[in-house]
Amino acid sequence: MQTISIPQKFFLYARKSTDVEDKQVRSIEDQLIEIREFATKEGISIQEEFIEKQSAKIPGRPIFNSMIEKIEKGQASGILAWNPDRLARNSVDGGRIIYLIDTGKIRFLKFPTFWFEPTPQGKFILNLAFGQSKYYVDSLSENTKRGLRQKVRRGERPGIAPIGYLNNKLTKKIDIDKKKGPILALAFGIYSQNESRLEDISNFLARNGIFSRGNKKLKRDRIKYILSDPIYTGLFRFSGELHEGIHKPIISKKLFDKVQMVLKDRSKPVHIKENGRIPKAFTRLLHCGECGMMITAEIKTKFYKETNHSATYIYYRCSKKSQIQDCRQSYIREEALNSQLSDLIQKVSLPQDWKYKILNNLKIEEKDSSQSCAAFVQMKKIEVEAINLKLQRLLDSYLDQIIDRNTYLNKKAELLSQKKTFEEKINTFEQTQNAWLGPMRTWVIEAADAANIARGNDLSKKKVLLKKIFGSNLYLSNKKVRGAALNPWAALRAAPTSRNLVPPAGIEPAIFRLRT
Numbered sequence: 001m002q003t004i005s006i007p008q009k010f011f012l013y014a015r016k017s018t019d020v021e022d023k024q025v026r027s028i029e030d031q032l033i034e035i036r037e038f039a040t041k042e043g044i045s046i047q048e049e050f051i052e053k054q055s056a057k058i059p060g061r062p063i064f065n066s067m068i069e070k071i072e073k074g075q076a077s078g079i080l081a082w083n084p085d086r087l088a089r090n091s092v093d094g095g096r097i098i099y100l101i102d103t104g105k106i107r108f109l110k111f112p113t114f115w116f117e118p119t120p121q122g123k124f125i126l127n128l129a130f131g132q133s134k135y136y137v138d139s140l141s142e143n144t145k146r147g148l149r150q151k152v153r154r155g156e157r158p159g160i161a162p163i164g165y166l167n168n169k170l171t172k173k174i175d176i177d178k179k180k181g182p183i184l185a186l187a188f189g190i191y192s193q194n195e196s197r198l199e200d201i202s203n204f205l206a207r208n209g210i211f212s213r214g215n216k217k218l219k220r221d222r223i224k225y226i227l228s229d230p231i232y233t234g235l236f237r238f239s240g241e242l243h244e245g246i247h248k249p250i251i252s253k254k255l256f257d258k259v260q261m262v263l264k265d266r267s268k269p270v271h272i273k274e275n276g277r278i279p280k281a282f283t284r285l286l287h288c289g290e291c292g293m294m295i296t297a298e299i300k301t302k303f304y305k306e307t308n309h310s311a312t313y314i315y316y317r318c319s320k321k322s323q324i325q326d327c328r329q330s331y332i333r334e335e336a337l338n339s340q341l342s343d344l345i346q347k348v349s350l351p352q353d354w355k356y357k358i359l360n361n362l363k364i365e366e367k368d369s370s371q372s373c374a375a376f377v378q379m380k381k382i383e384v385e386a387i388n389l390k391l392q393r394l395l396d397s398y399l400d401q402i403i404d405r406n407t408y409l410n411k412k413a414e415l416l417s418q419k420k421t422f423e424e425k426i427n428t429f430e431q432t433q434n435a436w437l438g439p440m441r442t443w444v445i446e447a448a449d450a451a452n453i454a455r456g457n458d459l460s461k462k463k464v465l466l467k468k469i470f471g472s473n474l475y476l477s478n479k480k481v482r483g484a485a486l487n488p489w490a491a492l493r494a495a496p497t498s499r500n501l502v503p504p505a506g507i508e509p510a511i512f513r514l515r516t
């Protein structure tokens with residue numbers, strides 16, 4: 001296969017000082033080894049190396065300054081460093097980097113330990129990382145894989161307006177469908193009463209002239225999808241995150257939330273509930289690490305002769321549906337799984353003190369909305385370029401017969417739809433410059449609440465959160481769960497010392513009943 005290297009010039013920057021904050025940091029030699037290895041993997045060629053043994057707490061490092069000057073002159077457009085905190089630990093130097101990103105002088109910032117995305121969120125988190133010594137982020141391979149997976153997934157949301165909206169070809173935005181929009185709002189209202197089945201909603205819509213594109217009654221799944229689509233509240237889902245849309249909402253967030261409660265309530269299996277536990281809470285969440293199939297659950301009741309009682313346990317295991325691979329994985333008890341999943345949530349939760357700090361920073365950011373629009377559009381264009389590159393690479397793989405036609409077509413469709421989405425983003429950016437602030441705020445609050453959810457007993461809440469954090473990247477093998485968090489969860493990993501770690505939940509039967 002032909003390898004295509006990124007046609008950009010990179011500088012390498014490594015730094016370690018005698019500061020207390022730098023005590024935990026790798027030696028310069030180690031940084032160099034790791035960065036060079038990373039560069040090889042990413043296909044990046046290093047133009048020049050800058051090595052400094054000075055604190056970054058105050059501005060004015062000579063070697064850093066000379067590197068920045070060279071970048072300003074256009075001698076390189078990318079920097080490789082071990083972690084953002086190597087580049088800056090003060091707002092002046094951090095600001096210089098961000099400014100160079102905004103003006104397009106720096107087009108790539110790459111770290112083996114930190115995933116940076118040139119989006120407003122990415123820049124915001126980067127800025128925090130510059131100012132904070134507490135940041136550390138996970139390993140190289142996880143980051144690289146995650147980045148690729150994420151980019152592939154991003155194009156999922158099609159550009160076609162959902163039912164209730166119409167695409168406006170002139171403005172490229174979506175407008176409320178004056179006929180169908182109000183009917184849809186009524187449907188939400190009806191469902192929120194918790195007296196209708198999904199079929200009833202489908203019938204209601206059909207009576208009012210809303211059908212599928214094939215002119216048939218909408219199926220249950222589709223109704224469920226519609227009823228849980230945040231687009232109708234003015235938000236939209238993209239890349240596993242919620243974004244604030246520029247379209248007008250059809251229903252209120254309050255009504256939407258109520259409908260979500262009803263949906264959740266009605267989808268609960270009709271099993272016995274005790275201790276707030278819902279049986280089989282973690283199904284459709286994990287994949288088997290050995291064969292890739294879905295992890296499913298089983299309820300087993302054990303009878304104890306000695307005490308004359310029975311206890312019910314929930315076990316999770318691979319569904320072993322693979323036709324090509326024998327899977328030798330065994331069971332795991334729900335309690336053990338729960339404790340591991342809770343630990344995973346803990347790891348990406350945001351400490352409470354950080355919540356207020358970040359929310360405050362967001363407020364400042366909002367005031368200072370002088371961010372350069374052109375620079376952001378530039379960033380998006382780079383992302384589109386990256387997709388073009390991937391398309392080329394994909395075609396090469398296909399032509400070299402590394403992948404089969406089906407895989408090629410599927411991936412291509414994914415990439416194209418992703419590209420389309422980016423292009424749309426470029427077109428609508430001017431209106432949505434600060435649109436990320438709202439979702440970011442929501443996310444910060446959510447991330448700060450994550451530790452509480454991890455500690456709590458509401459397994460379905462945990463599942464919902466795990467889906468948000470990991471998407472479908474959770475794997476179970478040898479009774480161990482592993483997963484790579486999605487952004488922005490992945491970027492924010494504060495030091496464990498700043499967190500309230502709790503011991504894992506006790507191992508006791510999920511459901512315990514005395515025989516009558």
Ligand SMILES: [Zn+2]
Nearest residue numbers: 288291318327
């Ligand atoms: Zn398996």
